[in-house]
Amino acid sequence: MSILNELGKKMLFFDGGLGTMLQAKGSLPGEMTELWNITRPEDVCDVHCQYLMAGADVITANTFGASEVKLSGSGYTSDEVISAGIGLVKEAINRVCGEGSQRKAYAAMDISSTGKLLKPLGTMEFDEAYNIFKDMALSGEKAGADLAIIETMSDTYELKAAVLAVKENTSLPLFVTVTFDEKGKLLTGADVGAVVTLLEGLGADVIGINCGLGPVQMRPLVQQMLEMTNLPVLVNPNAGLPRQEDGKTFYDITPEQFAEQMELMAGDGIWLMGGCCGTTPEYIRLIKERCGDIIPKPMEKKHFTRISSYSHSIDFDDGHVVIGERINPTGKSRFKQALRDGDIDYILSEGFAQEEAGAHALDVNVGLPEINEEETILKVMRELQSVIDLPLQIDSANTAAMEKALRYYNGKAMVNSVNGKKESMEAIFPMVKKYGGVVVGLTLDEDGIPETAQGRLQVARKIVETAESYGISRDDIVIDVLCMAVSADSSSAMVTLEALELVKRELGVKTSLGVSNISFGLPERENVNSTFYTMALQRGLDCAIINPKSKAMMTSYYSFRALAGKDENCGEYIEKFAAAKDDHATAVQPKTVSDQEGLSLETAVERGMKDAAGSACRKMIKTTEPMAIINETLIPVLDKVGKGFEQGKVFLPQLLMSAEAAKAAFAVIKDELAQSGSGTGEKGRIVIATVKGDVHDIGKNIVKVLLENYGYKVIDLGKDVTPEAIVEAVQKERADLVGLSALMTTTVGAMEETIDKLRSAGLKCPVMVGGAVMTERYAQMIKADRYVRDAMASVHFAQEVLK
Amino acid sequence: MRTDVIRSETLRYLGCGSEIPDEKTLEMVDKAIALLQEKVRPKSVYKIIEIVPGAEGIKLPGVYRNGETVKFISESLGRVMSGCTRMIVFGATLGAEADMLIKRAAAGNIAMGAVMQAAAAAYIEEYCDTIQGELSEKFRAEGEPLGDRFSPGYGDFALEYQHVLFGILDCQRRIGLTLSDNCIMIPSKSVTAVIPIGGSCGRQLGCSCCEKTDCLYRRK
Structure with missing residues (x-):
């Protein structure tokens, strides 16, 4: 019988600290105790037996760090250590719950971190980590494990590699627990929402928290997790917080106190419990005694539409998600140039600007016929995710690029997009099922875009029902009923809004719109866009793909939220626009303006004034050849500053401020060159x-x-x-x-x-x-x-x- | 932690040690320190280890690696530990956020990147000093003053011994600090060190024990 069949029927118990017990048997600091599976099997088996006798239902094998990387130089392979480790659990189960016993116990293959940080923070490739976990998982299944537990993980990206490795290569039930610090974050920054969203998307069977904290500190995080998830929750705390005495580590919670806390968490709704560092068979015996008869609290199905980055999740029910549309080459010559040149800095700067303007997520589209989209989207995505913590929306018509992006994205992404065509759904839904994601469904199919709201509802229904046949919940679908240029058809805006309302009401799904299409062909498009945006919000739009750098659009956003009672005390509105007023006030002070504008390019660069350098260069380029600006103005002043630096008169930050100012001037020159198509002006x-x-x-x-x-x-x-x-x-x-x-x-x-x-x-x-x-x-x-x-x-x- | 120390050390790392820097630099430094204070989650871990010091280095009779007890071959470490029977093995990190802050700052503005990098370096040092100060208090009260911390890479204490220190401290699990195959610590703003307990401590080695005499930052 699979352990999955027992979930929720009775409280299930994991064992306690294994390292703690092996230490008591004499393991030394720095020693790879996984080797004991081979060198001291009786000691390991004895610990397993003690936990079984204390009442544990699941015994975690001594394979925590039995990866090829960690075992290198030990003389044993990962496969040998894992096989022996699983064998010892089975042996223990046999001894304690063997013939004549009514008890059923399970052997868990234990997988934890490789000990290396993945790129972009560290040096290990995602695939390298994946392969290590894959080998471990294969060995575990082969040796007869009943389930796999990935535990003590502290980085979502490594976690994703491990989960994929187990899911893609074995059919083991998969339990995953992570380690939060006292601030409720993983070491690489993820909060509870980010972890839950990622793991639900990837299809873990049980999720939870272990190590790092004692039950008292862990409980608020557990409660948060229970509120957010539809999966059973497992909790394996330490025996309190560690303290050092005479070079030894002690924990500050007694078995009785521990059991008391675990009982509270059973009341909160956890279905599985055990212990981690510092807990012994006595702790497990007491939790079993105290909680063994508790019927797990039934789970109510929660509905939410959620995406995540490596640090946090965003919930569509919290309202009005703004997705920045600017990372997209369509109609932008400078952006195209940046893609062709692999100029990541430029692309990142578009990301920063949108984040500062208030975007909640960023759309990422790098489709350009002459570049390799698969490679480029991975590179851009990785760079964005190393400096910006907003969730991303992967926007590609290239299914191979989409699949790669979803695989390597750190979090649960938004997928842009699927439509009602059979071919599109067949390509996209399996990926969404496998990697998780919230997918934008466009209401068009083989027959084009229906003209009526009812027609669009029908396509939306087809998309939602097909998704459900793949096992994708409608909570993970966001329907875009499409908006068409109002200049071509004066009823188009009204049809869109009607369809929007209809889809929400009839299908109970969230909605999205690429708002700016509405104004195609009109002058001063922002006027129309921002008003249409307000209208759509009023009809229940959940998410919009817009330019957050547009003041008019963000004015609609903040004003609407204030008026709709979604902005308590108009706090967000005031924060946004009180500051804008200050800007305005300084900007109209005549002295500052003339000061800034009067500055020559030389002075601006020398003083390290970025904005002034940009505007001076814009002025200059009207009358001066780009190359002349570089050679006769920029380089001489940079030389001057550089010389000052070498003589110790200018400090590094000042030198670099000047460099940044020169860079701003260069950006202007590059724009000019890209538009005129007259080369790049490079000197080597x-x-x-x-x-x-x-x-x-x-x-x-x-x-x-x-x-x-x-x-x-x-x-x-x-x-x-x-x-x-x-x-x-x-x-x-x-x-x-x-x-x-x-x-x-x-x-x-x-x-x-x-x-x-x-x-x-x-x-x-x-x-x-x-x-x-x-x-x-x-x-x-x-x-x-x-x-x-x-x-x-x-x-x-x-x-x-x-x- | 002393913000004024972080501030003056940041300026020293930026090369404006004795001079008074311009206002813009000062502004950037203050902004960087404020961001670090807001975002980073510094963590530390330590363990007390028995040692047997000698002229050629120290032995760690209670520490095993690949089936054997460990020895650190290093004359300078032998000197640091002379007369001691125990030492503290110490690890600390500002965590991944510090690296992200530096990268983010540098991507937007390289000047701010350089300042953030310097500020983070100053921050981790001050954090270590704070923790070490607390440990010193504790040990002094027990009648055993601590010496200065000494890190792999100082003198002839080889970087490769990082692997042993990481094994002793279980750094990855305890504080999220990892070591690459080339003995580079990731996150980058991190420190590992050994600290002598008792013995003939009180020595202030600092820059004087380093062979790089033309170093820009060498303290006189």
């Missing part, structure tokens, strides 16, 4: 990277900004870049110069290897090296062409090489 191509194994990149990023300031095209490969990837980029980009950075003595080797590989590939371009540990002597040793001590030195070397 430089590939830069932080080498393999190293993750420090601020120095490299400083070098990049300065080099770009001097008109070089910089291809930034990022951090932790393999020698092979650098060689490939140098070949592909036909680079004139390579810059390598390393911060640690341990990664200088990777630098040397990179230079070797460049040379043996027959590439002769000069290589400059820098970074905290780098010295002239090191640079010579590894056969670099130049040691550059700081960012200005790299500019000088580039000037020397690329005369």
